[in-house]
Amino acid sequence: MxxxxxxxxxxxxxxxxxxxxxxxxxxxxxxxxxxxxxxxxxxxxxxxxxxxxxxxxxxxxxxxxxxxxxxxxxxxxxxxxxxxxxxxxxxxxxxxxxxxxxxxxxGSTAKAQTAATLAQLIDSKAYPEVSLGWKTPISSIIRDDFILQDEWATNHITLEDAASHRTGLPRHDNSWHETRNGNASTVQDTVRNLRNLPLGVEPRVEWHYCNLMYVMLSYVIETLTGRWLGDVLRDTIWKPLGMDTTYLNLQEARRGPAHLASAYIWREGEKTYEKLQYPPARVMGxxxxxxxxxxxxxxxxxxxxxxxxxxxxxxxxxxxxxxxxxxxxxxxxxxxxxxxxxxxxxxxxxxxxxxxxxxxxxxxxxxxxxxxxxxxxxxxxxxxxxxxxxxxxxxxxxxxxxxxxxxxxxxxxxxxxxxxxxxxxHDIQNMENILFPNRPKKPLPPTLSPSELLGSYYDEGYGTVTFFEEPHPEKQGETLLVANRTELLWSQQWRLQHVSGDFWAVQNKLLFCRMNVPLEFFAGEFKFGVDGKVAAFEADFGSRPGQISEGRILFKKVK
The missing domain is CATH 3.40.710.10 (DD-peptidase/beta-lactamase superfamily)
Incomplete structure (x- = not known):
């Protein structure tokens, strides 16, 4: 220290x-x-x-x-x-x-350069696809890729709506994949996954910050120009302004003349800084x-x-x-x-x-x-x-x-x-009280034991969640249900704590870049079929305090 x-x-x-x-x-x-x-x-x-x-x-x-x-x-x-x-x-x-x-x-200060670049493309009058300017419907540019769960929203959401976070789509950051099925996710893959994500509210009603919409705008720029976004940014902004040490590629940044800082997290228990991995710039775009x-x-x-x-x-x-x-x-x-x-x-x-x-x-x-x-x-x-x-x-x-x-x-x-x-x-320490204030003093037993809930559950938008057991860190002889979601950009671990009946409090621990810190929490519930077997796990992302609701995501049991 x-x-x-x-x-x-x-x-x-x-x-x-x-x-x-x-x-x-x-x-x-x-x-x-x-x-x-x-x-x-x-x-x-x-x-x-x-x-x-x-x-x-x-x-x-x-x-x-x-x-x-x-x-x-x-x-x-x-x-x-x-x-x-x-x-x-x-x-x-x-x-x-x-x-x-x-x-x-x-980080997200990059969004302003993405938006300014798109504004420059519109102003150039060189791209008839955006002749309506910021009022251009996104589906008219990338019709096969841009589909939302609401037909009106699909047909009417504009470039301006996306840039100003008024599409009605909440963050859904936990659906943002770096890889899927062992393959690297592309910008197009991320855009095409929007169809699997529920809207939070009607378009143009509330401001809902959404990183994924700027991934989509990156894809719009690449579609219009036929070029990689990094090259378009360089020609549009960086080169004219003499921003010679600005990059959209980690390898280029590391090869450049300027030193790339390392990121660190403070470990209070050890009283030391721990070096972290670099985030994947390619995925964030x-x-x-x-x-x-x-x-x-x-x-x-x-x-x-x-x-x-x-x-x-x-x-x-x-x-x-x-x-x-x-x-x-x-x-x-x-x-x-x-x-x-x-x-x-x-x-x-x-x-x-x-x-x-x-x-x-x-x-x-x-x-x-x-x-x-x-x-x-x-x-x-x-x-x-x-x-x-x-x-x-x-x-x-x-x-x-x-x-x-x-x-x-x-x-x-x-x-x-x-x-x-x-x-x-404090809230993370008291997540049970916040998520389930009306739970019984004596918890009801779950329908099935934790060992019978193991396996993989799948949602088209959010991907696969595979639960396994590991020893409870504080209660000897007990286990925790855990799922490692390392295929996500913000790689994470879900740690389930039984509350009562089939309801669970889920601590979302951030594994991203080896951080290993609790990030947030939400309520979860296992669902069962008429045969008594587990059928699904429902993540209630609307239960998180202080955040815009992303709704309830139902992960169906697949194996």
């Missing part, structure tokens, strides 16, 4: 100010003149000694080993690395510091598979702030236009939130803000830009689960410092996020 803290202190990289005097010869990125509240002041290096101490403390609290931050202020970019991108391989060797050039997975650094992303948000090339004014207007209310209630730090082309639009301390976060669960990203201030912040980090809360705290600190917000008007965001994290842990 003390060694890690020492390495973090030693590994803090020097700040890089991108201006005419930058030692690496980089030029100012953009010609904008800052204006608006607080913008009359000449841009100052935001990474003061006070902020550095604050950042180190926050990273330690959230167990984030390394982070890189870039701040766009007018026509200047300030960037800095904190902590370590990669721990040393041997005790006596130094680790690799996090720097502005360090590469990270950027335009929904979250981009790998980049904060310097490249600073160029991206400067383009958005300044409404500059390679996009036309029409495309920039598209990017900024909200399509749906995503949160009608003000939060601790922002007003009502609207959603458009993978950007949330709101106001923070009276300033118009566009933002989006991203997480692969192993890496985290936060991107904010304020068009009136000509100001923006990009933060990437390599701490599993802790990256996003740590980044949010630091992003808001930087913004409030920039606006000279009095201490009395600054919300304690870190305290709020800590409380939410503690509640999540």
């Amino acid at each position: 003390r060694t890690i803290q020492l390495l973090r202190a030693v590994g803090v990289a020097a700040a890089l100010t991108v201006n005419d005097e930058a030692p690496n010869g980089q030029k100012p990125m953009g010609e904008a003149i800052a204006h608006g509240v607080g913008a009359a002041l000449r841009p100052q290096d935001p990474f003061t000694d006070e902020f550095l101490a604050f950042a180190e403390d926050i990273m330690e609290q959230w167990k984030v080993l390394g982070m890189s931050i870039a701040v766009v202020d007018g026509d200047e970019v300030f960037a800095k690395g904190f902590g370590l991108a990669t721990l040393p391989e041997a005790p006596a060797t130094p680790g690799t510091p996090a720097t502005p050039e360090t590469l990270y997975y950027v 335009g929904a979250g598979g981009i790998i980049s650094n904060v310097l490249d992303y600073a160029k991206w948000i400067q383009c958005l702030i300044n409404e500059s090339e390679p996009f036309s004014q029409a495309v920039h207007k598209d990017i900024r236009t909200p399509r749906m209310i995503s949160d009608a209630e003000p939060s601790l730090t922002s007003d009502v939130q609207l959603y458009g082309l993978a950007w949330t639009r709101t106001t923070i301390h009276g300033e118009v803000a566009y933002w989006h976060d991203g997480s692969t669960l192993t890496f985290g990203a936060e991107v904010y830009w304020f068009p009136n201030l000509k100001y923006g912040i990009v933060a990437f980090a390599n701490g599993a689960l802790g990256s996003n809360p740590a980044e949010q705290v630091l992003v808001h600190r930087l913004l409030e410092d920039r606006l000279s917000v009095p201490a009395s008007q600054r919300a304690d965001l870190n305290k709020s996020l800590k409380e939410k994290s503690a509640k999540s842990r």
